[in-house]
Amino acid sequence: MKVLKSATTALYPLPVVLVTCGLERPNIITLAWAGTLCSKPPMVGIGVRPERYSHGLILQGQEFVVNLPRADQAAIVDYCGHVSGRDTDKWAACGLTPVPGSQVRVPVIAECPIALECRVVQRLPLGSHDLFIGEVVAIMASEEVLDERQRLDFERANLLVYAAEKYYRLGDPLGSYGDWRRGVG
Numbered sequence: 001m002k003v004l005k006s007a008t009t010a011l012y013p014l015p016v017v018l019v020t021c022g023l024e025r026p027n028i029i030t031l032a033w034a035g036t037l038c039s040k041p042p043m044v045g046i047g048v049r050p051e052r053y054s055h056g057l058i059l060q061g062q063e064f065v066v067n068l069p070r071a072d073q074a075a076i077v078d079y080c081g082h083v084s085g086r087d088t089d090k091w092a093a094c095g096l097t098p099v100p101g102s103q104v105r106v107p108v109i110a111e112c113p114i115a116l117e118c119r120v121v122q123r124l125p126l127g128s129h130d131l132f133i134g135e136v137v138a139i140m141a142s143e144e145v146l147d148e149r150q151r152l153d154f155e156r157a158n159l160l161v162y163a164a165e166k167y168y169r170l171g172d173p174l175g176s177y178g179d180w181r182r183g184v185g
């Protein structure tokens, strides 16, 4: 039996990310409304409410960095999603270190294993949130998440996942892209 529920964005699980933004006094905001939009050129989208302090910083700087936190950084992610950069230095409060971006003026978080440096290509007001579409112009990765051939190895990154107000770590891999060739079932 199926039951009719009201329409929401019940699309889980999601990555949850720490977005850095702002040029003079950079800030950190936690976002779960973040996703991949295009491969070539590489583009990601973030949904930010206009009332967020970070919204103005992104609008002003036209750049942002999507920092991917590890599972053991869940407490930092939750903190940066409840406190505002209007009145708090979240870098100092969380013991995070800003590292200059390679292609953008916004800093990367040293303690996060992977960072996507983005330039805003479009802002789309949708309602409660504005969608900022960012072209990924560079990726900064910590050495420990690279494999022997210097490729990003996401299993080594141990990233944080979000679903319906809970934080999770990833479980064991169940299969790989292309497994269908070996037959279904």
Ligand SMILES: Cc1cc2nc3c(=O)[nH]c(=O)nc-3n(C[C@H](O)[C@H](O)[C@H](O)COP(=O)(O)O)c2cc1C
Residues within 6 Å of the ligand: 016, 027, 028, 029, 030, 031, 032, 033, 034, 047, 048, 049, 052, 053, 054, 055, 077, 078, 080, 081, 082, 083, 084, 085, 086, 129, 162
């Ligand atoms: C898990 C989590 C996910 C969040 N996702 C979003 C989001 O996608 N968009 C948004 O505008 N705010 C989101 N927030 C709320 C902001 O992170 C929060 O309001 C933050 O304090 C704003 O910071 P700022 O005032 O320094 O910009 C989320 C908060 C949490 C804890």
